[in-house]
Amino acid sequence: MMDFAHARRTMVDNQLRTSGITNWHILDVMNRVPRERFVSEARSALAYSDEEIALSETRTMPAPATFGKLVQLAEVGPDDVVLDIACGTGYSTAVLAGLANAVVALDDEEALVVQANDILADLDIGNAAAVCGPLEAGVAKEAPFDVILIEGAVDEVPETLFSQLRDGGRLVAVIGSGNAAVTHLYVKSGKSVVSRAAFNASLPVLAAFKRAPSFAF
Incomplete structure (x- = not known):
């Protein structure tokens, strides 16, 4: 039987630390959250590999280092309320719940949302819950959020999500394919949002955020 605790420590030492993830809170939480619980039993041996893992036909779990870098860029703090978009089966949600005050997770695949809530409950994670709905719409009724994390590549970030950020809130998104x-890290200041490019990252494109095609005459 695979020693998952050892695999987690190896992931932290050989993938996260070597990728520039220095925030010890992130390293600690990712060393404790059982990543293998969030994938199918057939893929559990791959849970700590440095690669994406398919969760459904349209959703994947990002590689550990990629996800860790996104979270580090967001600077999630213990008082923050976080919106986790494209949460899949909830691994990202569980990690964020160990860093933040509360996490609202969103996915548009009902089966994944049900699975995420079941696993979170089984792990006794009480400050996070997943809901089903359009990814690009966010969860307005739970806004404003201190942090919004989009777990997939997008063509652009809709204004709807920026409107759900608290003043001073941060949104992290991978732009392009x-x-x-x-x-990019977006920071809201009053009615304005400023952004800066941070690092290259390859994630599957989220269809919900594809730019509508324009017609040339």
Whole structure:
């Protein structure tokens, strides 16, 4: 039987630390959350590999280092309320719940949302819950959020999500597709949102955030 605790420590030492993830809170939480619980039994041996893991036909769990870098960029704090978009089976939600005050997780696949809530409850994580709905719509009734994390590549971030950020809130998104995609940090200040490019990251494109095609005449 695979030693998952050892696999977690190896992931932290050989994947997270070597990728520039220095926030000890993130390293500690990712060393404790059982990633194998959030994938199918057939894929559990791959849970700590440095690769994406398919959760459904349209949703994947990001590689540990990629996810860790997104969270580190968001600077999640203990008083923050976080919106976790495209949460899948809830691994990201569980990690964020160990860093934040509360987490609202969102996915548009009902089966994944049900699975996420079941696992979170089984792990006794009481400050997080998943809901089903359109990814691009966010969860307005739970806004404002201190942090919004989008777990997939997007063409652009809709204004709807920026409107759900608290003043001073941060949104992290990967803009573009393939290896040329760039992670951006958006910070809300009053009615304005400023952004900066941070690092390249490759994540599957989320269809809900594809830019509508324009017609040329």
